Amino acid sequence: MSRRLAQALRGVGVVIAVLAAGSARGLAHHSAAMFDEKKTITVEGEVKEFQLTNPHSWLLVDVKDKNGKVATWGFEAEGPSTLSRAGIKPSDLRPGTKLKITGNPMKDGTRAAIWVNAVRADGKTFNPRAGFAVR
16 A cells, blocks of 8 residues: 555544544534433423523523522523424513423433423413424
8 A cells, every 4th residue: 555545544534533523522412311301390480581592592480489589490492493493482481471381300400401391371382392393
């Protein structure tokens, strides 16, 4: 094998290794291993903030306990395009909006969950996973 061919093959090997490492990081990023999909929690509160961002959006909800102490819960959802297909707009969930929200909680007890469903005080429902439906 010529020196030039050997160098070219090493170069191809390096490119393949870099691409493989990058794709592994991408797959790991989308892991939901930290959430307990066998459990659900439901809380009632007011929207603090709706962070419509890529790759994941977050709905922050202020929840009062029985003593009136406020704790903020974070509900993770998909990115803007998926939420848009589900019919969810930032204007639907402005700060101060009262709602009941259900999700799959974090395994470690952190006040966060995957957003499964939300119902606004006026009865309008929001299912972020509906954005995956094939039409």
